[in-house]
Amino acid sequence: MNETLAHVERILAFAGGIVVLFVAAVALKNDWKAKGLENQVFKMMLALLALGAFLAILASVNVLAGKGVEI
Amino acid sequence: MAVASVTQAGIVGRHHEEPDQLYVETRELRVQGFLLFMVSDLVLFSSFIFAYLYLRNTGQGWPPPGAPKLDLALAAINSVILFGSGATMHFALENWKHEKFMKFAGWMVSTIVLGAMFLSGQIVEYGKLAVGWGSSGIFGAGFFTLTGMHGFHVFCGIIYLTILLLQAAQGKYTFQKYTGLTLGTLYWHFVDVIWVVLFSIFYLI
Secondary structure: OHHHHHHHHHHHHHHHHHHHHHHHHHHHHHHOOOOOHHHHHHHHHHHHHHHHHHHHHHHHOOOOOOOOEEO | OOOEEEOOOOOEEEOOOOOOHHHHHHHHHHHHHHHHHHHHHHHHHHHHHHHHHHHHHHOOOOOOOOOOOEEHHHHHHHHHHHHHHHHHHHHHHHHHHOOOHHHHHHHHHHHHHHHHHHHHHHHHHHHHHHHHHHHOHHHHHHHHHHHHHHHHHHHHHHHHHHHHHHHHHOOOOOOOOOHHHHHHHHHHHHHHHHHHHHHHHHHHO
16 A cells, blocks of 8 residues: 555656656756846756655655655 | 825725935945844854854764755745746836736735745654754754745745835835835845855755
C-alpha cells in the first residue's frame, strides 16, 4: 500500500514538475525584457522556481536522493 | 476619486484612474522597503541553514543514528505543489495587469488552495516523523526548526493572499495602482525559493 502510494506520488511529482518547469521557463522568457527593480527580482525568482521544479523531477525518478531519505 | 463600482455580476469593477504623483514617486520606495524586509527574512533563514549545515558536517557521520528517514516521494510531490502555487501566483498578477479580474481571482484562489495543500502535506510528514522525534537529536532540531519556520511563512502567506484577494474584490486596487499585489507576489515567490533550498539540503544532499 505504502509502495503504491509512493509510486503514485512520484508519478504526480514528475508530471507536475515538468508542467511547472515549462510554465516557469515560458514566464521567464516573456518577462526577460521587462525593466524595473521588482521585475529583476521576479526574473531571478522564476529562474529559481524552474530550478526547484527540475530538482523535484530528479528526486521523483531517484536521480537525486540524500543520505537520510527513504527511497 | 471613486475607483470601484458594483457590476451586474455583483463583482466590484474598477474604473481607469491615472496614478497620482505621490503614488508614482513613492512606489519604488515601497518596493525597495519590501525587498529590505525580504532580505532580513533571508538572513534569518540563512542563519539557521548555515547552523544546520555546520552541525551536519561536524558530527559523527550523517544522518545520525536513530534519526527518522524522510519520505522523498511525499517531499517531491509537496515541493511541486508549492512550486506550482508560485506559477499560479504569477498568472494571477499577469491577469491583473491585463485587467482580467475574474481570471486573477481564480488564480489567486488556486494559489491559496495549493498553499493549504502544501501545509497539509507538511502535517502528514510531521505525523510520520513524530515517532522518531525523541531520538533524532540535532537532525530533528534542524529539520523541524527550518521546515516549521518555513511552514509558518506559508501560513502567513495564505492569510496575506486572502486579504489581498478580498481587498482587490472590494476595489482597493485599480488596474493602474496595484503595488500591494506585486508585493504579495514577491512574498509568495520568496517562500517558494526558500523551499528550493530547504528541499535540497534535507532531501537531496
